[in-house]
Amino acid sequence: MSGMQHYVCGFLQFSSPDSLVPIPKALLRSMVGLKVAYFGSDFFSIRCLDHLMNLSFKQHHIGTLDLIAKHSKRGGRGNKQILETPIVSYAKLKQLNILRAEKNSEIESLSANSYDLAIAVSYGKLIPQTFLKSLRYGGLNVHPSLLPKYSGPAPLQHTILNGDSVTGVTVQALHPTTFDKGSVLKQEVCHDYRPDSETTESLGLKLADLGGPLLSDVVKFTFDNLILPEPVETSNEYSYAPKPSPSLYQINWNVLSTTEIIRRFNALGPLYTFKHCHVVKKPPFTGLKRVILDKISPIADISSNLSAELTTPGMFTSVEDGLIIKSLDGYIKVKSLKFQGFGSQDSNSFMASLPKRTGDSVHVFLFNDS
Template sequence: MGTPEFAVPILQALLNYPGIEVVGVVTQPDRPVGRKRLLTPTPVKAEALRQGIPALQPERLRRLDSVEELRLLQPDLIVTAAYGQILPKSVLELPRLGCINIHASLLPKYRGGAPIHHAVMNGDAVTGVTIMYMAEGLDTGDMISRVELAIEDIDTTGSLFDKLSAAGAQLLLDTLPDLLAGRSEAEEQDNEAAVYSPNVSREQELIDWSKPALSIWNQVRGLNPRPGAYTIWDGEVLKVWSCAKPDKDEQVNDIPGTVVAANEEGIQVATGSGLLTIKELQPAGKKTMQAAQLVHGGRLSVGTVLG
């Protein structure tokens, strides 16, 4: 059970595992995508079709007919990875080996739908993948195995998404032998240490220039490649896609959001604590560009106040 690109390497790992038959894939329904709103299959469904595996796409997994479709597949084990729906008790009880989830964080930190975004936005130095048994709560099941991964300065949510997907696939391969043999030992989560990571809200996308430069830098890379951090310039949305990491906490006397320098290096903006250099941005209705391009066009100059 999975939906986005994150789950594709995990499906492929199962397909290549000796002695395992993938009897079916469960993924979200096709959704309209792009300006033309073309009905598009999920990445997991596309991979299932390439591999000749039946793909179920229930709008609501809790419906009796959806549960019955799963029951007919007679699964021994259900593996989920970023599926997008909570499994009801009727599904959790179907497979004799249980249901396991490959979650892109070091539980109990970052339960919920956007663990990678929050890890980067919060400036964490380390993240990872946890494989756990699924329970009726949100990411509350007992933990079976985990692997840690450093978050580097060059990482964005996009790059970390790919790294954690690959790490999750490998962790699954490492975990399956003991799991299938009944030798797995699960560890209960510390619920008091739980941290939740709900899907990113529109409010979290807006840059508050009164915050420290380092905090805004983390916000920008945590929202890249989607949904993107933004500020307001000349009454319109200006997406900010990448910035240089602030190297020191400088005293700034300008109003937060003020452009204090604009040159080949980028656009330097005053924040609540320090200066932040924007490297890539995207004006409304335009493609992503180097910040210097906007400067050369004479459209943005020193003294402009963003936000």
């Protein structure tokens, strides 16, 4: 624009002070940045938002950014604690405007704010069609898989559980009626993915660090061109990634290999098993008690003495830095255990407390199929 023109409160002024021409709303909006509603909850959505703040917000592609969070809830002992989704703390730190919306009617009422764009990342709720229609450019989502593979709520967990060799991230348009059915706008493979060692958190952070900048690219394109990018073609086959079944958290020692146990731990966190108890002292008890296993790692090799001692899947013994447990085809090491009704312990403390808790019983963990 030449030095003979400048903007005055929504008008374009030429050389004459009286020559004020109204600026088209689309042009005015692009000058001041997009008005964005960001729906989020967990660490993945926080990381994506952080990239968006550092790229699009600081470069003025976004003029207004409101954080839309679910309502706080009461929890803990006696329901005395106020529980917030993690992203609320981040939004407060960044001094973002925080709005609460969870019910469809609450989200639809946000239409009065005249947003240009909605971004929903790990929000856990379908954004209502009525609200999406009120947006100039619709909605966007960052999904941690190469869509349409692993559509659904748990793509990270299924990527790790299945031992996939390739994964990546997708930026898609929000579909008005169905999760993960929107047009794919950008997609990229994660070249830093390590299938044998990734956890849900480590993989989520890597894909957020890949997806956040992709999201910012889409926002910049929309800011520059006043339209979303054209959809791109993908070659992946559709599959669904449901929330992991509770049964996956229990170890069946006669079925699961060491690799499968480690994948479950990396994907799901602490796993559990059962220990038979026969206690004759008051109060007497005969039956199974649950034991939660944490800090699980594979063991490549053990001594011949330990190998001779651990002959059956589920059998365990203590070494200096952990509990060694026989799996179907090898061994795992566990450094933290929690016996039902008691707190977490290291392996040595756990073993020392076993006689009192379980009586004189064989050191073997069991699968409970009841």
